[in-house]
Amino acid sequence: MKLDTLKVACSNCNLRELCMPGGLNLQELQQIDGLVANRQKVPKSGLLFRNGETFQALYAIRTGMFKTAVNTEQGKEQVIGFQMAGEIIGLDGIVEDCHSCDAIALEDSEVCILPMERIDDIAKEVPGLQRHLHKIMSREIVREHGVMLLLGSMRAEERVAAFLLNMVQRLNARGFSSSELVLRMTREEIGSYLGLKLETVSRTFSKLVESGMIEVRNRHVRIVDVDALKELASSCN
Template identity: 60%
Template sequence: MKATVPISSAGLKTACSQCNLQELCLPFGLSENDIDRLDELVGTRRKIKRQQHLYRAGDLFEAIYAIRAGSFKTDVLLEDGREQVTGFQMTGEIIGLDGISTEFHTCNSIALEDSEVCVIPYAKLEELSRKVEGLQHQFHKVMSREIVRDHGVMMLLGSMRAEERLAAFLLNMSQRFTARGFSSAEFHLRMTREEIGSYLGLKLETVSRAFSRFQDEGLIAVQQKHIRILDGAGLKRLLQHQPAGG
């Protein structure tokens, strides 16, 4: 039952103007006119199978990517094998920005499920954003938003205790699913407990125990990767007034 017509993984033409992810992606806030010009820019799509790398630390940087379907994690590896997951990305989000700095990627990007990205050649993006003010501004916002997000993660890792971190994580996921038109109360996590733990600076057992405790307290219902939020306000309450940890 394989596809009888082999489809080149890099052969599909993309069109931002046709895409229903506009609101979440690089075109956000641009005029129709400007979005049409973006179409020139975004070259091809690329399919990435679950567990495969979109790029690796050390790869030459040539393009940034907009996630068209699926989801990814980015991570950094230390020589001794320790892994730090630096983020989870969903549809409409832009990845690869780390590569601009040195012309080489500094982290790995791995698909959490079969996924598809729009390839945005970076040289072309710079060129076009010199002509299209709205694009320039939106691109800067995307980068700045990444910086702000990173600061939030630092806050999480540097100042919050295990349960606060997980609560913040769940609320963040919920909000992002909502923005994509999915239920805010019920969703399917694509990553393992170990990956969540790495992101949150915790061991997988600690993550698992925190899930169990949340469930015992009636805040959520967990079944493997399937999460149902029963008491979002309760989760939010966890984020405040906690005695400072770690």
């Protein structure tokens, strides 16, 4: 077996449980290996795809972190989400065969390219993959419901608390600390995502520090009182 074939095989990827379906037998696993056409490195601030670009593939994040954002006609950007290793981006492109948002790397990153054609072909043979794709899309829909709830009915402190808890929970699922995290995005990007101005994000961090829930040094955040933070995030007055 050649080395670079090995390199792009899902069957021996440590992120498999995160981005690919479980419960496959050996033969199915080998079929799945045909999914990834290639890997692609994306440097910090690099664009993986942009609004208007023809849709060809989904991307599984292998390392690093991305933000996805839509732009108003006035050039203002609304961050839609922050995606990390094991997550799939590009689902927005399927409807119109054309991406409707930008995907930008927040740090040097690497993605697996999953050409949509191959996905469709292999899914025909491997029903588990088909169902898995449905689940991934449904998960994204449900995630966005959560963001809409946040944007539609939470106050600044609640939004920031919910954001931090969400980030640390996802990082924890990837083997990182459940109480410390390093933010890969600016205050402005957090603000855009949360529907707040960067000053408000900064002030809210300070307020949470003052009330002893978190510690902040630059982009390093330590969660001191998870329960209080959860209480806050779900208070939703």
